Amino acid sequence: MENKCAFCDYKSAAARKLTIDEIDKLSVNCLTVKFKKGDSIIRQGTYSTNVAYLKSGLVKIHIDGPYHVQVVRIVKPSSYLGLPTTFGDKINQYSVTAIEESEVCFIDISLFRKLLATNPDFSNQILIELCKGELESYQKCVNRTQKQTRGKLADVLLDFADNIYHSDIFPVLINQEDIGNLVDASRESVSRVLSEFVKDGILKISGRNIEIINKNTLKQISAKG
Amino acid sequence: MENKCAFCDYKSAAARKLTIDEIDKLSVNCLTVKFKKGDSIIRQGTYSTNVAYLKSGLVKIHIDGPYHVQVVRIVKPSSYLGLPTTFGDKINQYSVTAIEESEVCFIDISLFRKLLATNPDFSNQILIELCKGELESYQKCVNRTQKQTRGKLADVLLDFADNIYHSDIFPVLINQEDIGNLVDASRESVSRVLSEFVKDGILKISGRNIEIINKNTLKQISAKG
DNA sequence: GAAAAACTGTGATATGAATCACAATTTTGC
DNA sequence: GCAAAATTGTGATTCATATCACAGTTTTTC
Missing domain, CATH: 2.60.120.10 (Jelly Rolls)
Structure with missing residues (x-):
């Protein structure tokens, strides 16, 4: 080589x-x-x-x-x-x-x-x-089985921003079906919750890019279920 | 020492x-x-x-x-x-x-x-x-999130018999609440499904002992959901 | 750049399982 | 051995989310 x-x-x-x-x-x-x-x-x-x-x-x-x-x-x-x-x-x-x-x-x-x-x-x-x-996989499994879709989606968005892209604006490279498979939800539920987050002023979505506008609320949703 | x-x-x-x-x-x-x-x-x-x-x-x-x-x-x-x-x-x-x-x-x-x-x-x-x-924890997590209660309970019963007690008759040392926490179901659901299994002739329960009578059916339930 | 394929949004309906409520049973501690 | 505590069984109700159905949109491909 x-x-x-x-x-x-x-x-x-x-x-x-x-x-x-x-x-x-x-x-x-x-x-x-x-x-x-x-x-x-x-x-x-x-x-x-x-x-x-x-x-x-x-x-x-x-x-x-x-x-x-x-x-x-x-x-x-x-x-x-x-x-x-x-x-x-x-x-x-x-x-x-x-x-x-x-x-x-x-x-x-x-x-x-x-x-x-x-x-x-x-x-x-x-x-x-x-x-x-x-250890991480233990913790993730608990979250996957106990939180509901909004909480799990919030988790994933925060993980993307904080751990993967180190930025509150980032491109989403997987489709909603895959996001669903990542949070154990159906494609439709992902779409619905994402729309809710936009409507609630938590996210801004343009094309394949997501911007987290209200991170605190997202953290609360992540924490509370 | x-x-x-x-x-x-x-x-x-x-x-x-x-x-x-x-x-x-x-x-x-x-x-x-x-x-x-x-x-x-x-x-x-x-x-x-x-x-x-x-x-x-x-x-x-x-x-x-x-x-x-x-x-x-x-x-x-x-x-x-x-x-x-x-x-x-x-x-x-x-x-x-x-x-x-x-x-x-x-x-x-x-x-x-x-x-x-x-x-x-x-x-x-x-x-x-x-x-x-x-690897085991990955697989378990998939099962926990995708199977429904009957399937997960079947899994646990088979695990007890095959891997822990090496016998189809074994004592259950945890209560139904804990079984629920092990299969991500409520205590009540565990009780209901267990009763169903008994009614369907899959299990025999006496006191704290469970006997698996129809292992094949249990395996099918484990595999199919 | 038009046609096909992949993806997304959203309503209506169905469903598995949680929750609530309470009775019945079993186990534990003194 | 009896009272208290813990556990279990079962019905009625509620709820989150899957599923179905289909329209609208974006992306790919040749």
């Missing part, structure tokens, strides 16, 4: 713990692939053969449920995409799809295992990332 | 990877505590100071949600109880409560970290356990 990981600006917190020598090995065993919007990066039910790392772009993680797809979460760089699968199960338990042009590094799994075994700082960092992910 | 981990019959898959020397250190830095039914083992919101390992008994993991408690899952030995918290966050993100007399080993966190750093087989095993947990 011409692509030297040493000079990569998007290194993971874990990769920063690697020695020069280890980073070199990573460079050789790492392949960067570009995906267009809508492209499938990881497909549920197929064998997992590499560790995937999101270098740039934006992706959604989704699972086929008994009735419809559930969008588990939207992931931004720099994050590993299939860690739980890589070590917990050989078969991918979920799919990952690009929702904008994205770059993904595929790392050879045996090298990754070797790094884990030989560099405790690296493996500790991976452990921390996994743990945070699990 | 007089309690030598070396001779413990309930060692975790990870602990089996430790050397004699490491096991000795574990023995010294490990305290076993007995809990009675209803006793709180880990309390959400408090500082996590040890790694907890369930040696015997049965516990529930639960989180305070925006409206009510959610029972995340029922955990049987031999499993670590607070791993994600130990490494992901200093503050416990969930509570653990005994639902029958249980023994829990509290392991000194700095020793645990040292073992992770020095024994790659051990840390790999811990990693695997974490990953499996995360």
Whole structure:
């Protein structure tokens, strides 16, 4: 690979713990692939053969449920995409799809295992990332099952603004059906609630862009259900 | 500690990877505590100071949600109880409560970290356990949000029989309110569905014991909704 | 740039399950 | 062993949201 990981600006917190020598090995065993919007990066039910790392772009993680797809979460760089699968199960338990042009590094799994075994700082960092992910997913599940649609939509909008785009104006790259799958609501309900938010002066929508005007109210809706 | 981990019959898959020397250190830095039914083992919101390992008994993991408690899952030995918290966050993100007399080993966190750093087989095993947990929680969340009450209750009954008690007759140690919190339904709905199952000849209930009579039908209900 | 496809908005209706209310039963503590 | 507390059963009512149906709008494609 011409692509030297040493000079990569998007290194993971874990990769920063690697020695020069280890980073070199990573460079050789790492392949960067570009995906267009809508492209499938990881497909549920197929064998997992590499560790995937999101270098740039934006992706959604989704699972086929008994009735419809559930969008588990939207992931931004720099994050590993299939860690739980890589070590917990050989078969991918979920799919990952690009929702904008994205770059993904595929790392050879045996090298990754070797790094884990030989560099405790690296493996500790991976452990921390996994743990945070699990805690987050517990909390998300509680919200998904207990809040009602308005509250869950408020959650997602705040997450977009605060954690993904770091701005109160942002483009919505997924359609309302997907938003529905992300908050466990029907497409129609999403549309209705979004209209309500606009009518109540909480949001302004123009084209694919959403602007949060009244963040406090949105936070209240998020908190109260 | 007089309690030598070396001779413990309930060692975790990870602990089996430790050397004699490491096991000795574990023995010294490990305290076993007995809990009675209803006793709180880990309390959400408090500082996590040890790694907890369930040696015997049965516990529930639960989180305070925006409206009510959610029972995340029922955990049987031999499993670590607070791993994600130990490494992901200093503050416990969930509570653990005994639902029958249980023994829990509290392991000194700095020793645990040292073992992770020095024994790659051990840390790999811990990693695997974490990953499996995360995948499982994804799947559970999909079921919780998409299936309806009958399906979710069927799931839980099958889980009890197949994974926890390994028998189609088993005692129910939690009340219907808790079952409700485990399947995201109200206490009343649980009572109603349970009665339906009895009327349909799927279950037999006597006292606190449940017997699954028609497992196939239960599996169908679990699969179809 | 016209036709097709994908997406969105909104009303009417149906429905699963929560909530309320209270009786019946079981368990617990002294 | 009896009173108090906890748990369970079941009907009536309410409510949030899914579903259906279809029109309007935007985006894609060739």
